[in-house]
Amino acid sequence: MDSAETTTYKSGPPFPDDVPTAPLLRLSLAKLQAKDPEEIKRFTSACEDLGFFYLDLRGPGDKILQQSSDLFDVGKELFDLPLEEKKKYNFEHLKSYLGYKHMGASVADKHGNLDRNEFYNVGKDDMFEIGEKWPAPGVLESRRDLIKSFMASAYSIVSLVLELLNDHLALPPGTLQSMHRLEGHGGDQVRFIKAPPQPQDDRTIALGEHTDFGSVTVLFNRLGGLQVLPPGADAEWCYVKPLPGHAIINLGDAMVKFTNGLLRSNIHRVVSPPGEQADSTRYSLVYFNRPEDDVILRRLQNSDRIPPLTTGLVEDEVTSKDWIIRRALGSRPALHGKDAFDLSKSRGTEAISQRVN
Ligand SMILES: O=C(O)CCC(=O)C(=O)O
Numbered sequence: 071m072d073s074a075e076t077t078t079y080k081s082g083p084p085f086p087d088d089v090p091t092a093p094l095l096r097l098s099l100a101k102l103q104a105k106d107p108e109e110i111k112r113f114t115s116a117c118e119d120l121g122f123f124y125l126d127l128r129g130p131g132d133k134i135l136q137q138s139s140d141l142f143d144v145g146k147e148l149f150d151l152p153l154e155e156k157k158k159y160n161f162e163h164l165k166s167y168l169g170y171k172h173m174g175a176s177v178a179d180k181h182g183n184l185d186r187n188e189f190y191n192v193g194k195d196d197m198f199e200i201g202e203k204w205p206a207p208g209v210l211e212s213r214r215d216l217i218k219s220f221m222a223s224a225y226s227i228v229s230l231v232l233e234l235l236n237d238h239l240a241l242p243p244g245t246l247q248s249m250h251r252l253e254g255h256g257g258d259q260v261r262f263i264k265a266p267p268q269p270q271d272d273r274t275i276a277l278g279e280h281t282d283f284g285s286v287t288v289l290f291n292r293l294g295g296l297q298v299l300p301p302g303a304d305a306e307w308c309y310v311k312p313l314p315g316h317a318i319i320n321l322g323d324a325m326v327k328f329t330n331g332l333l334r335s336n337i338h339r340v341v342s343p344p345g346e347q348a349d350s351t352r353y354s355l356v357y358f359n360r361p362e363d364d365v366i367l368r369r370l371q372n373s374d375r376i377p378p379l380t381t382g383l384v385e386d387e388v389t390s391k392d393w394i395i396r397r398a399l400g401s402r403p404a405l406h407g408k409d410a411f412d413l414s415k416s417r418g419t420e421a422i423s424q425r426v427n
């Protein structure tokens with residue numbers, strides 16, 4: 071068992087023990103790297119059943135733990151900038167989801183409520199100087215090396231996940247990896263998130279329910295608030311308790327498309343942190359890995375393990391790039407007016423995720 075200090079954060083209010091929590095498996099990076107057969111079995115069931123797991127990074131992942139902690143500090147400094155300054159880095163009018171999104175810029179639920187968090191998205195291609203260089207505030211410009219090395223560390227976790235899934239699916243060696251090259255042009259990004267405490271009498275959704283758009287997400291949380299919806303018709307939202315020394319890993323839409331639903335991209339959302347944590351500002355840090363821009367999101371050939379398509383079904387020819395832009399910007403009223411309130415227009419694989427039929 072883990073010692074007490076690894077089950078809760080030392081500073082700040084505790085995560086309450088009387089709220090429903092999600093049964094995420096706790097996997098070990100060291101064991102997965104060593105290709106421990108039992109751990110790989112647990113990994114594959116986590117990817118097929120819940121699509122979410124904890125990854126214990128202590129030991130081989132000490133570097134990314136330190137980098138993520140340094141980036142939490144950068145995130146605080148970044149969001150402390152005046153709103154007018156941050157708004158200079160909103161590039162949605164250029165059809166880019168990179169840069170700043172202010173609070174309330176997207177539709178969070180079917181009732182038309184708006185989100186309650188700020189984002190700042192930093193592109194991998196920008197940091198690795200293989201894509202457009204976007205203007206950025208000094209706090210980010212001066213930390214490019216840190217952001218880049220965090221991206222490289224997160225990518226190395228992603229590439230282990232891709233390798234293990236490639237093996238599990240018995241795809242020709244390197245199939246998934248070749249669609250997600252660090253040096254390829256793609257939509258991988260870091261996201262800084264800030265959600266301030268919500269008013270006591272009006273605590274609700276900060277980030278609307280969604281599946282992630284890409285392949286593998288590496289998430290660092292300190293406060294509760296993230297919730298997942300387990301599969302099944304009667305499923306109820308459960309909190310994901312943040313664990314020090316661990317990242318939360320989840321799969322996105324691309325993995326569902328590639329495997330015709332064998333792998334699971336779980337629906338999740340962020341609400342006001344539970345219990346005493348509700349009065350604290352919630353920061354989180356994410357690395358999103360996505361297929362390269364030109365990859366078509368459809369069932370992969372060359373695997374006997376991937377279920378066949380329903381007879382007669384012809385899949386759309388959507389590229390990864392178009393899929394992500396539609397999903398990331400589709401719910402922004404400033405861009406799409408009343409269409410942004412029709413969440414079916416920005417939806418991904420949510421219907422499959424529920425596994426109701
Ligand atoms: O802040 C979190 O814990 C989750 C954020 C998230 O789901 C996202 O940005 O896609």
Ligand SMILES: [Fe+2]
Pocket residue numbers: 280281282338
């Ligand atoms: Fe997400």
